[in-house]
Amino acid sequence: MRIKENDNIIIANKIKEGLKKTGGYCPCRRERTPDFICMCKEFREQIKDPSFEGYCHCMLYYKEK
Numbered sequence: 195m196r197i198k199e200n201d202n203i204i205i206a207n208k209i210k211e212g213l214k215k216t217g218g219y220c221p222c223r224r225e226r227t228p229d230f231i232c233m234c235k236e237f238r239e240q241i242k243d244p245s246f247e248g249y250c251h252c253m254l255y256y257k258e259k
């Protein structure tokens with residue numbers, strides 16, 4: 195299992211800029227609760243799921259099985 199940033203540096207930088215603006219909250223969502231602090235709960239659960247491979251909601255990170 196490996197987590198890597200999106201190879202597309204334009205997307206990765208855009209999301210990172212968004213994270214700076216929100217102070218670490220997921221820039222793709224409106225909620226500002228602890229579950230949405232990057233890495234958000236959804237992606238942490240996807241990381242734990244052995245059958246999941248793919249991007250997080252924002253496409254900043256990619257999980258390889």
Ligand code: SF4
Pocket residue numbers: 209219220221222230231232233234235237250251252253254255
């Ligand atoms: S892991 Fe991805 S979807 Fe989750 S908060 Fe970070 S950038 Fe957003």
